Every structure is written in structure tokens, then in C-alpha cells.
Amino acid sequence: MATRKNAKPKPAACPDCKGSGEVPTTVLVGRKRRPVGKQSGICLNCLGTGEAPADGE
Structure with a gap:
């Protein structure tokens, strides 16, 4: 399978929820x-x- 040259990099996961969006x-x-x-x-x-x-946002 060929990789795309213009593919956007995957954003970094949130350190608090580890990318799930939910916290216990x-x-x-x-x-x-x-x-x-x-x-x-x-x-x-x-x-x-x-x-x-x-x-900064």
C-alpha cells in the first residue's frame, strides 16, 4: 500500500485522557x-x- 505524501500528521493525544476524551x-x-x-x-x-x-489559545 502506498503512503500519501500530503497526508496530515496525526494530532498528539491528550495527556490527561490518553486520547479517549473521557476520564474516570x-x-x-x-x-x-x-x-x-x-x-x-x-x-x-x-x-x-x-x-x-x-x-497559547
């Missing part, structure tokens, strides 16, 4: 706030895109 958040319940599990949430660093944000 611990779910706390009860008066003592004990952890019972994990819940997936959107990555606030890349806003769910999975790409590393550009510096």
Missing part, C-alpha cells in the same frame, strides 16, 4: 463520602476531542 470520576455516597465506583466524564483539558490542546 470517583462516585462518593453517604454521609462519610465513601467511594463506591467510577463514572466516566468528559475530559476538561481537551473537551472530549482526545487531541492535545494547542498552547
Whole structure:
């Protein structure tokens, strides 16, 4: 298979979510706030895109 010469390089993965766009958040319940599990949430660093944000923007 031939490679394209004009192909854009793949953007770097977000360091916080490792490119998935989601991060685990611990779910706390009860008066003592004990952890019972994990819940997936959107990555606030890349806003769910999975790409590393550009510096200076």
C-alpha cells in the first residue's frame, strides 16, 4: 500500500485522557463520602476531542 505524501500528521493525544476524551470520576455516597465506583466524564483539558490542546489559545 502506498503512503500519501500530503497526508496530515496525526494530532498528539491528550495527556490527561490518553486520547479517549473521557476520564474516570470517583462516585462518593453517604454521609462519610465513601467511594463506591467510577463514572466516566468528559475530559476538561481537551473537551472530549482526545487531541492535545494547542498552547497559547
